[in-house]
Amino acid sequence: MGKSAEARAPRQDNRRLDILDAAARLFARQGYHATSIRDIAAAAEMLPGSVYYHFASKEALLLAVYAEGVARIAAHVDAAVANKRAPRARLQAACAAHLEMLLDRSDYAQVVVRVLPLDAESIAPSLIALREDYERRFRDLVAALPLSPRTDRHMLRLALLGALNGAKVWYRTGRQTPASIARSFLQAIVPAA
Amino acid sequence: MGKSAEARAPRQDNRRLDILDAAARLFARQGYHATSIRDIAAAAEMLPGSVYYHFASKEALLLAVYAEGVARIAAHVDAAVANKRAPRARLQAACAAHLEMLLDRSDYAQVVVRVLPLDAESIAPSLIALREDYERRFRDLVAALPLSPRTDRHMLRLALLGALNGAKVWYRTGRQTPASIARSFLQAIVPAA
DNA sequence: GTATAAACCAAACGGTCGTTTGTTTTTTTA
DNA sequence: TAAAAAAACAAACGACCGTTTGGTTTATAC
Numbered sequence: 489m490g491k492s493a494e495a496r497a498p499r500q501d502n503r504r505l506d507i508l509d510a511a512a513r514l515f516a517r518q519g520y521h522a523t524s525i526r527d528i529a530a531a532a533e534m535l536p537g538s539v540y541y542h543f544a545s546k547e548a549l550l551l552a553v554y555a556e557g558v559a560r561i562a563a564h565v566d567a568a569v570a571n572k573r574a575p576r577a578r579l580q581a582a583c584a585a586h587l588e589m590l591l592d593r594s595d596y597a598q599v600v601v602r603v604l605p606l607d608a609e610s611i612a613p614s615l616i617a618l619r620e621d622y623e624r625r626f627r628d629l630v631a632a633l634p635l636s637p638r639t640d641r642h643m644l645r646l647a648l649l650g651a652l653n654g655a656k657v658w659y660r661t662g663r664q665t666p667a668s669i670a671r672s673f674l675q676a677i678v679p680a681a
Numbered sequence: 682m683g684k685s686a687e688a689r690a691p692r693q694d695n696r697r698l699d700i701l702d703a704a705a706r707l708f709a710r711q712g713y714h715a716t717s718i719r720d721i722a723a724a725a726e727m728l729p730g731s732v733y734y735h736f737a738s739k740e741a742l743l744l745a746v747y748a749e750g751v752a753r754i755a756a757h758v759d760a761a762v763a764n765k766r767a768p769r770a771r772l773q774a775a776c777a778a779h780l781e782m783l784l785d786r787s788d789y790a791q792v793v794v795r796v797l798p799l800d801a802e803s804i805a806p807s808l809i810a811l812r813e814d815y816e817r818r819f820r821d822l823v824a825a826l827p828l829s830p831r832t833d834r835h836m837l838r839l840a841l842l843g844a845l846n847g848a849k850v851w852y853r854t855g856r857q858t859p860a861s862i863a864r865s866f867l868q869a870i871v872p873a874a
Numbered sequence: 875g876t877a878t879a880a881a882c883c884a885a886a887c888g889g890t891c892g893t894t895t896g897t898t899t900t901t902t903t904a
Numbered sequence: 905t906a907a908a909a910a911a912a913c914a915a916a917c918g919a920c921c922g923t924t925t926g927g928t929t930t931a932t933a934c
Contacts, residue, residue, distance in 0.1 A: 503911080519800065521714035525892060537894075538912050546892065604850075607712065643865035646851060647844035654843020657797075672836035677870050696881080718922060730924075731882050739922065 504542045506532040509595075512553045516598035520550060520607045547608040551615070554603065557596035558618045561589040565625060575632040580674045582629055586652055587666035591659050601653045623649060633678065648677050697735045699725040702788070705746045709791035713743060713800045740801045744808070747796065750789035751811045754782040758818060768825040773867045775822055779845055780859035784852050794846045816842060826871065841870050 510531035514523040525546055529536040543549040568585035572578040589597035600619065605612035623645075630645045651673050659669070703724035707716040718739055722729040736742040761778035765771040782790035793812065798805035816838075823838045844866050852862070 501911095519712070519714060519797075521712060522800065524890075526890080534911095535913055536892085537914080540893065541911060604712075607715065639869070640865050643862070644869045646847065647840075647866050647869050650844035650847020650850075651840035652843070653847060654839065657843075658839060669836070672833050673840050676832070676837045676840050679872065694881090717920075719920080727881095728883055729922085730884080733923065734881060 501542060503532065503534065507534075507539055507542055507549070508553060508556065511549050512557070512595040512599055515550065515553060516595040516602060520603050547611050550599075550603065550608050551611045553596060553599050554615055555618055557594065557598075557600040558622045560594055561586065561597040561600065562622050562625065564589050564593075569625075569629070575629070575634065576674070576678065579626075579629040579633065579678070580670055582626065583648070583652060583670035583674060584667040587655060587669055590653065590656055591666055592661070598656065601656060635679070639679075644677065648673065651677065694735060696725065696727065700727075700732055700735055700742070701746060701749065704742050705750070705788040705792055708743065708746060709788040709795060713796050740804050743792075743796065743801050744804045746789060746792050747808055748811055750787065750791075750793040751815045753787055754779065754790040754793065755815050755818065757782050757786075762818075762822070768822070768827065769867070769871065772819075772822040772826065772871070773863055775819065776841070776845055776863035776867060777860040780848060780862055783846065783849055784859055785854070791849065794849060828872070832872075837870065841866065844870065 507528060511523070511528045514527055514531060518527075525539055526536045528549070529539050532539075539549070543552065565582045565585040568581040569578045572581050590601055600622075603615075605615040605619075608615070626645050626649060630641045630648075633641075635641065635644075652670075655669060664672075700721060704716070704721045707720055707724060711720075718732055719729045721742070722732050725732075732742070736745065758775045758778040761774040762771045765774045783794055793815075796808075798808040798812075801808070819838050819842060823834045823841075826834075828834065828837075845863075848862060857865075
């Protein structure tokens with residue numbers, strides 16, 4: 489039976505996920521420094537000291553949340569892009585997927601945008617590397633666009649990502665959808681083909 | 682003589698400015714929650730308790746820094762815009778001035794972009810109001826642009842401000858100037874006339 | 875030159891921080 | 905069912921937090 493297969497496996501770090509979820513939620517809402525281990529432990533319904541059985545330090549916990557955030561948003565973007573063929577449609581799908589995660593769906597993704605690498609000095613290089621790995625996707629998507637040769641694709645990518653991440657500040661649910669925002673931004677930033 | 686005029690005036694909050702400068706510098710570099718009153722007092726070369734002679738609380742100090750930041754960046758942008766006539770040139774000058782303050786010149790301006798209103802709950806409405814007052818300038822500048830009637834000026838403004846503020850994350854001195862970034866962004870975001 | 879007020883110091887308040895240690899409970903293994 | 909391992913508790917550590925209090929210094933005003 490499936491039952492025995494499940495039961496046989498040692499329960500390994502079952503509540504690690506609870507901690508991770510709680511940390512993602514609080515880091516996204518309050519920021520790194522405004523969130524205490526005690527806050528996280530309470531949200532995960534355990535005592536503060538127990539967190540340290542699963543994570544070596546608060547910074548290590550942030551790194552785990554951040555890495556998971558990058559992995560999730562990257563997977564969501566990759567899936568969205570895979571459905572499209574035209575370069576512009578691919579970029580627009582990527583922007584919409586990015587916004588979906590950032591605005592609605594994922595506390596993890598919000599941590600990636602909200603927490604700055606310098607907030608946790610010792611893991612800053614890791615955070616920067618994770619983020620660059622993700623943003624490389626947009627470099628490739630922009631590279632595939634047919635653009636007038638005097639367009640600076642590097643600056644276009646930076647402008648686009650800045651505009652997308654800035655949406656977290658002003659976005660309120662109801663008025664627009666991630667997809668509609670992506671369409672507007674792309675219409676403004678990338679001259680129609 | 683001017684000497685007597687100066688000497689007659691009671692020395693009024695002379696070192697308030699030292700505290701404000703130190704706070705702006707530290708808030709801009711480390712964020713609000715990662716900066717302690719003790720850090721600020723040490724940078725201003727006084728004892729922690731003395732700060733409270735000049736400011737009622739840490740949040741009140743943040744509000745003073747934030748307000749000064751908005752005032753300074755607004756003055757700089759206004760001065761830059763006043764030199765130009767054409768709508769597009771005016772917007773570009775505003776973007777360049779905004780970036781100058783954000784990237785190079787002013788710790789105060791960086792606080793306005795870095796610190797989120799929710800970092801200090803009791804003064805959040807004041808911070809939001811200050812920021813909206815400032816950003817209204819960009820609404821007006823965008824409104825004056827000659828654009829195709831199906832362009833969403835609201836989204837264009839949000840995209841532009843997001844792109845500008847995002848520059849704080851990736852900008853390093855030397856490669857580009859605020860003016861060159863402003864030119865690139867405007868070229869990308871606002872279709873040429 | 876003395877009263878007055880501004881500015882700052884010195885010291886501490888209660889509380890919270892990230893983290894550690896030793897023990898107990900719970901689950902898995904044999 | 906007993907031994908072993910995993911997971912959580914209970915309690916505290918020293919350090920730092922924002923802030924308050926009362927006294928001391930310094931400059932102004934009469």
